[in-house]
Amino acid sequence: MSDEVLNSLYRALAEADGPVWWFADEQVIAPLPRAREDVQVFCNRVDTAEALRTAGFVVHLGDFAVEQAPLKPQTVVYRVSKERPLVNMLINAAMTALPVGGRLLLSGYKNDGLKGYADKTAKTFAAERVVRKGGSGAYLAEITKRADSAARLPDKDYRQLRPICEEPLLYSKPGIYGWEKIDRGSRLLISQLPDFVEGLTTPVHRIADLGCGYGYLSVAANEYFPNAQWLLTDNNATALLACEKNMAAHGMVAECVLTDCADGVSGP
Template sequence: MTDASLELLYRALESKPARGLLLADEQCIAEPGIQIPVITNRVDVAQRFQAAGFNAALSDFDLSVIDVDSIYYRVSKEKALVHHLINQALLRLPIGGELVLTGEKGDGLKTYADKARTLVGSDKDLNKGRGGALLARIRKQREPETSLDDSNYRQLCDIAPQGHVALYSKPGVYGWQKIDRGSRLLIGALGDVLDKDGAQAPRDVLDLGCGYGYLTVMAHQRLPDARFVATDNNVTALVACTKNIETHAISAQVVPADCADGIGQQFDLVLCNPPFHKGFDIHGDLTLAFLKAAAARLAPAGMALFVVNQFIALEQKAEPLFASCERAGEGEGFKVYLLKR
């Protein structure tokens, strides 16, 4: 196991708590021999834990119905999400219950633990693990009278600038407070492709890794008669995407799936701004996984538009999968590619 903080968390779980719960973010793996209920917002994480025999529930980290004595959590990258889960855990745990947090100093673990202790009157209990990993135990001595600032985690809000079409997003979605520059560049390139003489308007469109649905909403402005499928591995993102689809009355299906796994339909157009971060790490192989997913789901005359950071060598990864790969746009540190079967 490469994540020392996760290793430390699982070592704490070896005591096999009878009424424990694991909050599993995207970096979590299923550790054989540790059987504990799991809640996650990631499709692939839920599938991995379920395959290993865990009782794993998929939701936007809904802790409203839990009844446990201890909660275990390797802190996430996003501060608002960490604050939200600490708030919910300390609210749901009984007096005497325990929240166990792990992470590194650079992840903010000490600060998170100090804030949590203050909320419920817990004594300091901090232990070190391998490679700078830290584990904090927060024992609930009283009910919290306040909560940590979670940026109104449950609230969907319109993040679009004045004069722009409405775009709803929320904490827990990557880049949730902004319009991604790469995605904006991709939509501009889509307009150029559709304006070419003889170009046939796509009827079936796949938004692969849709996030809060920006590409679907903006492509719908150009393709009002198209049918869309928006899919993402993060069900938190799909909450926001569903709101945007409903707001703009788009003919679309929202599908929770890991890199379009299980979607058998073929599409005239695939739109994708693939992630290259997974938790705290950068994963270059994610681009290849999304390219393979797009190639497998393109109709024979279909096309895909991908936008990536300029340092990602998409051409090399796409060459074995597509008949053609041409630069369709560039700017602000991003490149857009038009791919055809």
């Protein structure tokens, strides 16, 4: 599988002045670029982190915690994500960390809003920008920082967990699938639970929720299994932050594990 947007980013990464920060979301595919000792990768997905570590990169797995970086960047590279608050937050982080003269390289397709992100970044931070169009409708924007600025793109206060529902009480944040709502499919699944519980013939002591997101299914099901121990997994570190908050808010005995489905998980 080939993706010209990623290919253009990989080429730019190979030639970028270091140190380099690479913001890697779920949109990372093989063949990966050659690893460099001066490249630090930040991502929030287990599968992405594992693929890049296997390729030899230094990876910080978490909610894009750039404060973990031992070195400030001269260049930041980023294939823009699907969710605008996350994109804006990472652009803000890049433009704050870069020195004057440093470069932010953004790649994406037209319908990703790449040109809009480049224009707004240049305007907000008084930076220079050049946008180049490649094959298959791919764009690569080069944004050069010309001065320090306290300005920020609006990111909906990305870092903060906030209540999104009162009954049941649920916390979430940008960067999580369907973060502002309760998924219709999940509501449908929970609506079938009473009939399922009636058919059980043995007590339930331990329940696994694979791909738990911010934990709605487990919170909603908890009233039917008040004495159960819960195991919740997700491959998104951002989702696990909200999930842990929701488990604590409802007093649930729960183990929240950052992993790909049930990889590495054992027990009954």
